[in-house]
Amino acid sequence: MIADPDKKTLIIVESPTKARTITRFLPDTCTVMASMGHVADLATAPKTGIYGVDVDNGYELEYVVDPSKASMIKEMKAKLKGSEQLVLATDEDREGESISWHLLNILKPKCPVYRMVFHEITKSAIINAFSNCRELDMNLVHAQEARRAVDRLQGYGISPLLSHKLGGKYSAGRVQSPGLKLVVEREKERRRYRSSEYTSLETKMEADGMKFSSTLVRIGEDKVASSSSYDRETGNLKSGYIALSSEKAEEIASEVKGKSAAVFSVTNREKIQSPSKPFTTSTLQQDASRKMKKSVKEIMAIAQHLYENGFITYMRTDSPTLSSECINAARVQVESLFGSDYLSPRPRNYKATDENAQEAHEAIRPAGDHFRRPEETGLSGDNLRLYTIIWRRTLATQMKDAEKSTTSVLFALDDYMFSSSGTTIKFPGFLKLYQVATDDDEKEEEEGILPSLEAGNSVDIVSAECKAHTTEPPARYNEASLVQKLESEGIGRPSTYAAIISTLLDRKYVTRVNQQLVPTFTGFFVDSFLESTFPVYVGYDFTSRMEKGLDKIAGGEETKTAFLDRFWKGSDDFHGLHADLVSVSNTVRTSEVKSLSIPGLSYVFKHDDSDVHYSIRISKFGPYLASDYFDKEAGKNKMVSLDQAKYFPGTFTDNDAASILFPDNSAVEIVDGIYQMEGRYGIYYKRQSDGKIVNGLRDKKKTLSPELIKLAFELPKSLGADEDEEEVILVFGPYGFYANYKGKNYPVANPESVSMEDIIKVSNGGKQDFPVIKDFGLYEDNPLQLLDGRYGPFIRWGKKNCALSKELKENPSAITEEDARKIASEAPEKKAKRRTARRTRKA
CATH class of the missing domain: 3.40.50.140 (Rossmann fold)
Structure with a gap:
C-alpha cells in the first residue's frame, strides 16, 4: 500500500x-x-x-x-x-x-x-x-488485548485477596509476582548458604630474572580448596578438596620459601574470542546499566530519546539481526578507522535464539546507512555515553576475532604442587575497540606474563604469602542481572523488564542497597502468600508459557478467545483462575498467611534467663514482631513494629529480634551510668540513676563524645541573663547543641565552654568562636589553627577557612603543622560576592 x-x-x-x-x-x-x-x-x-x-x-x-x-x-x-x-x-x-x-x-x-x-x-x-x-495487524491487536485481559483478571482477582488476607494494600501481577519470587528465592538461597573460611598460599617465583606469581594447588593427592571448590548452593566443600587452615598455610610458607621448585608440566592453549552479538533490549539494558551505573528505567529513557531524535534504531527488540545496510555501514567504518587487518573476513550476521522474537526485526544500532562517529553527533552527557556504547558494540560485530595464547604451568616441590598461568593477546581484533567501551570492573582480569619454561626447569621461590578468604553466598541480583534472569526464564518481554523492576521498587517489595536488589519483609510476605495460595501463577514455567501463548496470538496461530478460555475457565490439566480465586477465598484462613517463616531462624532467644518465643507477622500497618512475653505495663504480650529501612529478612537474626523487643538487652555504658540504646526510632541514651532519656542526633553520621553526652543530661541550663534579664539557655536537641536567647535559637559549636557573652555577641551579628583543636602559631604573619566547627574540623589561617578531606576530618589529630601549612596555602581563595545595582522605580 x-x-x-x-x-x-x-x-x-x-x-x-x-x-x-x-x-x-x-x-x-x-x-x-x-x-x-x-x-x-x-x-x-x-x-x-x-x-x-x-x-x-x-x-x-x-x-x-x-x-x-x-x-x-x-x-x-x-x-x-x-x-x-x-x-x-x-x-x-x-x-x-x-x-x-x-x-x-x-x-x-x-x-x-x-x-x-x-x-x-x-x-x-x-x-x-x-x-x-x-x-x-489485528493479530498484534488481539495479542495486546489478551495480555491486558490476563493482567486485569489476574491482578484485580488476586490483589484484593492478598490485601484482605494480609491486611493493608498489596498487589500481585502476571510478571511482577514471578519477578519478586526470583529476588526472594535468591535471598533464601543466601540464608541457606553456610560460609566457610580457608587460606590460600601464593608465592612469588623467579626464573631467568623474571618474577611471576603461583598458587599452591595440591598437597600429595589432595587438591587445595579455592573459591570454586565450594558448592554454590550450600557452601559445603566438595569431595576431594582440603581447606588449608592459616596455621598449616604458614607452616608450608616457611617450609618452601627460599627453596627451588621444578617445572612439572607446561600446557599451551590458543583461544579465539569472538565479539558479542549486537544489542537487543535485554542485552542493552544489562550492559549499559553496568557501564553507566544507571537503572534499567533510566537506560530505556535515554534510548527512547536517541531513537526519537534519529540516532539509533528502535530500542524495543529481541532480535540481534542486522540489516545488510547496517553491515555494510559498519564494515566501511571499521576499515576506515582500523584498516583491513581488523575487518572480519566475511560479513557477520546473527539470528535470534528465541523463535518468538517479533517485537521488532533488527538489533539496536546506530541509525542510517552511514554511522555517525560519537564525536560527530553533537550529543553530550548520558546521551553520548549510551550512543557510544551502541556504536562500539555494532562496529565490533564486523571486526576480526581476538587471538589469545594461554600458558599453564605446574611446579613441583616435594609433596607440593603449585600452579601459574599467563595470557598474552596475540591479536586484539575487536578488543581494540570494544575493550575501551568496557568498564574497569567488567574487564577480563589479565593474567601475568610468564617466562619461557620447559619441564624440568628449576625456579626459585622468592617469597610466600598466606591469604585468608571467606566464601560468599550467591550474589544478590542487581538490575542488570535480574533482567538477564527474567529473559532466560521467559518472564515478560523486552518492553516490560524496566516496568517489572520499577513496580517492585515503587511498592517497596524490594529496595536498593549498594546497587543490589534486596527484598523487604513486605516483599517476603507477599511472595509467601502467593507461593502458598497461587503457586501456579508465580511459577516460571507458567509465566513463560503465557508469553509464548501471546506470541502465538500475535503470529495468528491461536485466537484470543481460546487462549483466555484456558486461562480463566481452565482445561484438562489446569483449574483456571476463576476456580482458584473462589477456592482461595473460601478456604484460606487469614491466620495461615500472616506469619512468616524464614530459613535459619529459631524464633526464640533468652531474656532474663527465660526463653522468649517470637514470630514475624504483618498487619495493615506493616510487618511487626509478636512475642509470648507479657508486658505488664501494656497489659498484653510485647509487640514491636519492624523498621524495614534497617532490617531485612535476608540478614535478620534472633539477636536482632531480641534487640528490637528488648532494647535494654543491647545497652552499652558510655559514661558514669549513662547507657547507649537503640529503639525503633534510632539511638538514644538512658541514665540508670533516674531513668532520664536523651535522644541521639538525627544525623546518624555524627557522633557525640562521652563528655558531651554527659553534658546533654544536664541541660537545659541557664548561661546567665543580660541587663534586661533576658536569659540565655543552653539546650540539646535532635540536631545538636544550641542556645535560646530572646526567642531565637543559635547553634553552639563549643557547648562545654560557651558563655552568655558568646551568644549575645552572635545575636548582634558577631561570629562564634570555635574550639581550638591545635594551634600551629603564626604562618606568614597570620594565626594558623585547627578548629572544631559546626560541620567538623577545619583549618583557619587568618581570615581564610580551609576545608579538610574526608580522611583528615575523620582523624584530625594526625594533622601536622606541615600538613596545615600545605592545606592553607593550596586552599582556593573565597570568591567575592558580586554586587548588583539596586533597581529604582521611575517616578
Missing part, C-alpha cells in the same frame, strides 16, 4: 519528539501529530463483565478514553476533516498496534487509512515507510 505524498495527510505518532523529527523528512502536505501514548485504556470502575472483561462474550474489554486526551482528540478530528488520508505511524509492536487501533475507533475516519512502520528515524527510512504502508 502506497500513501500518496501529494495528498493532504494527517500522520499520528506517539511522542512530540518523534513528530518533530519525522516532520523534517516529509512533504509540506503532511501534518504530524502526537497521541502522547495510549489514548484509551480499560475502565478502572467497569460497568460490565468481570473487572472490565466480559468473560461470557468473547472477552470483550470495556475501554474508556483518557479524559486528559479529550482536547487533543478534538484537535485531531478537526485536522482529519481537512485531510485526504490518515497514516498511523505508531511503533511496530503490540502496544503501538493497539494505539493505532484505538485511534481508528475513536477518530472514525472517512478517508483512506494506512499503517506506516519504521525501525529508525532517518530520511530514507521515513520515505521508504511512507511508500510501503500496510493494513492494521
